[in-house]
Amino acid sequence: MNTLWIVVIGAVVIYLAYNFYARRVDRMVIQTNSKRATPAKMYMDGVDFMPANRNVLFGYHFKSIAAAGPIVGVITAANLWGWLPALLWLVVGVSLMGWASDYSAIMVSVRNDGNSLGAISHRLIAPRTRVILFTFIFFYLLLVAGAFMGIMAALMDARPDVPFGILVLALMGLLAGQMLYRWKLDLILVTVVVVGVTLAAMILGPLGATTKLDAAGKPVGTNWVGPINSATVAFDHAVNQITGGKPVMSVVDPTNSDPRLSNPSLYNKATGQIFTLPSYLLWALFLLVFAYLASTLPIWRFAQPVNYIGFWITLLTIGFSAIGAVLAPFLKPAVGAFALPAFCSPANVAANVCQAADGGFQPLANGAFQPLWPMLFVTIACGAISGWHALFGSVGTARQLEYETDALPVGGGAMFAENTLALLSLVAVSIAGVGGGAARFAAGVGSLLSVVFGSGFVPYGTALGFGAFMVIVLTVTQLVFRVMRVTLSEWGGEAAPLLRNMHVSTLISMILTMALVLTGTWVYLWQLFGASNQLMAALSLLIVTVWLKSLHRNPSYALWPALFMYVTTLAATLVTAYNLYATIAIKPGMGALPVGGAWAMILISALLFVAALFIGWDSLQAYRRYAHEASTPATQVQPGD
């Protein structure tokens, strides 16, 4: 297998699914009509409701959905089971479910006066569905913040070439906000300056570093002796002297995915202990300050420009990697060949290449289960199907749709485009031989960029891979805290007015997140987040199903994916709860902190499970109600009228 084949498979599947399935549903079931007025035209206010050209809207929707999700999930899944299951789920998932979820959420909103999914579920299913949806959102945010903060702090602690680029990103974010909105400079000029400087800072991180070789001349690490990276090492060392170089605490990662595993000074292979040094806490604090600024400053001042810079970095990294993936089989076949096994075998597990042999149906060495079904389907959420797209597509894109017939190219098309991003991540992670998920992705990016820029670019390309990974994750995390604080204010503001203070609600969100970061295991956090995300996808498809049923249309294209995702995510929640229980909560020798964190996550799993049961029951009742109604509801407009 090589990189070109993935590109070909992706292109063929997307072409077939879009033209022979999605278009058919658009024409036969939803029956979009370009002559019917959309909410953007009916309620045009120049701000929320504003018709936009479909090509513009496609770019806008794509930018809104594509970043961390399709990259992190794929990396984690390939690291667990091998590249083939990830590839199959990506192409099958997006073809049968992903586009349907995004497109349908937009269309159901368009046909319901541009209302959000929450408001529609309140009316179509039951009032409590909206409340449960917000419960999901809160835990979803908490889990994703915990997973992302954990992996980012660990990366910054383990890789001295990474922090400088992130520091510069923060400064450039502030500068970009000032240049754009206060000095009112041209966007192109601002882009050239801030993106150029950030990119240079990321690439120059490893400048001067040399490869450390063992007696046999085999590379065993890096000598951080360059001007930037050695300064970071010295800084970390000085911070660690606070405790005399001793760890503050130690944790065990039963999933073997913590980025600190690659650093011998932070990981004891014999005992499996990962040491949390003061430098780790300091980098976590730095990230919290970063997120605090994004959460509390006006969005134009920091969060939006940082997001913008981050998107450019991702675009350039992934774009050049894609060119490298296409050219590699012709120019550098060795780079284009897959090093990761297609399907993880016991021998691969023994060699520490992947973790879940033979589909993960047998317990892993640490006692955890990672069976392909259901865990693959929650580990890879975005890229295949994602509930978050549906939630925000219904309030953002749906209100700017000029013609109904644009919904498929915009909603479905952007989802297919996001799928290609996930496929490229799969390519990057599959061509790199060893390392954890993020390290493998960065090494893959380094190799692909070396096809375009030459072999000497490998260390800089790898640094850019790490930088892009960090940026992708960080831009999402900063917004997560922003949304978390407003969710907390909405929830508890009535009972505790103090929560309406954005600084208080942000700090509470951060304390809860840090509790998970310090006690949790990021892969379990990620899988639990994936489950909550996919449950939202199931919910959005259930809303579409009930809506179609209320119109006496055939809801099969939404119903079957909804049922599959619903059952799968419920099962995945149970499996994750079991893994937390078996590998951490009752395992002898675990410290009090990880055990406490595991129980907290088990509690969250139970809450999500019960909330999902309520949603399932309410949806079933609504479905039955509409199935037995003979007449068409007066408030609804029939598709195709």
Next chain:
Amino acid sequence: MQIQLKWPEKLRGIRQVARDFMYGMLGMEFANHAMEMRASLESLFMLATVGEMIGVPVLPPYYSLRLLPYLVPQIKTWKRRVLREREFTDEPDYHLEGL
């Protein structure tokens, strides 16, 4: 009847599509945000001048009536915007991108 496009026209079309896509991906959020900032200020101004239309009397009617001819074209849109039921997921400031 299908119109056959010549190559230069086709290329112009492709270039326009690419420009639109890039604008949507990279520039639209700034344009939208600028519009929102302006709309917030305008909403405030409308509230101060013709607030009694939505039950908030602020300015003496004499001044409101003098400003009325200038505000009439925007009243319908303004009322629709400020009176619409909203939840926080409606606000672009709280849209979580990239998941």
